[in-house]
Amino acid sequence: MLDVRRLALLAAVLDSGSMTAAAEQLGYSPSAVSQQLRRLEAEAGQPLLHRQARGVRPTEAGALLAGHARHLVRRLEAAEADLAELAGLRRGTLAVGTFPTVASALMPLVVSRFRRQYPDIRLDVRSARLDELLTMLENGTVGLSLLWDYDWHRMDAQEFSLTPLLDDPTVVVLAQDHRLARRRQTSMAELADEDWIVRAHDHPVAEVLERSCRAAGFTPRISFQANDYQEAQAMVSVGLGIALAPRTAVTTPHPDVRVLSLGRDAPSRRILLAHRQDRLRAPAELAMHQLLVDIAREYQTRG
Structure with a gap:
């Protein structure tokens, strides 16, 4: 399989006109650039460059691969930009679970404030019974969810990370x-x-x-x-x-x-915020987590 980084290097060499210019642009030594291109030629099974006294020019195969490389580089840059937008909370969807009593008491405050702070994140709020919320957490339908328990039947913390939010008397x-x-x-x-x-x-x-x-x-x-x-x-x-x-x-x-x-x-019952232990948490999920903690603290203080 062709190495994407070497393909990008090939395109950079051809676009800059020489290995030396590409090396300076990318922070490599000319010998390192030459070595990587020879490895790419070995992967391709044929010459990719005509090496001349003043720079290089592509073979037919080199020109073909350089075109694909430029397309790959543009797609990778777009992917990085998309990730940056997600990390910057400028796009994406966040699915949150809740249950009816807390949905009517806390969630309007949470949704209103989250939308003001992160207007480009689409919220998908799902209200359900406790067993359904646990299933949605387990299968990834929601990234985090509000749950509850009483002291005679505590929620199992082995599978979920639990953050106590407030006591509901x-x-x-x-x-x-x-x-x-x-x-x-x-x-x-x-x-x-x-x-x-x-x-x-x-x-x-x-x-x-x-x-x-x-x-x-x-x-x-x-x-x-x-x-x-x-x-x-x-x-x-x-x-x-x-x-x-x-x-x-x-x-x-x-x-x-x-x-x-x-x-x-x-x-009293305990209101909890839960997410799966093994889940990599997106920035929007972390922002919602903190917002729920803050609003629960305000609610408890007013109560």
Whole structure:
């Protein structure tokens, strides 16, 4: 196979008119240029240059290869320019995974700021369930993703590099006319006699409710199973029961509910930023990583 660097050297010699001129232009010695061209002739299996007292001229094969070499050099220069644009965050696509509660609480801030700072990078934001996000990370559909876990089932850090972003506390959602609605904080013990609205289909917040109630010494009485947090808030607003939710899920609460802190009575979930350990990370991905860290810190401080 022909050596691309030697082909480029051949084109440089012919374009400059001599080995000496090409050597000065490229920072080689004339003898090194001559040696590399002889190796190229050996690779080609025929002479490429007519060596004369004053410079060189190509053989037919030399002229043919020099034309191809000039095309290759232009393509390589274009490739380097494209890479420079990617490195300079002036083009490209970035795929990011997220999940619904954080997508509504944090991602609008993230997307807005990223687009202002890097307007030429196309964002592909994908919201999905936890198992789908893990699959997308594994197969490379997304380069990085927001994930979550609780302390009884921590995310495995063997396959993914995990950056903790913030703690998302569990809060209780009450109707605005509830007996505790004027409070800012309550305890699980004060809620022992309440009816509960819980997420259906073995949702993680159902386990949070079970663990929190058990720690407080009672078993929750379930009045309704909701398919999402909006439905849960709607049922709370009409007095069907009360509900637990991560704080990010009630960033914009229903107008007829109140959100109270539970302090340490209910476990918080951990919001994580993950990327695959073996992945070479592009500049746009590194920029998004830092932006997520910064915005999560701001969000936590406001909370």
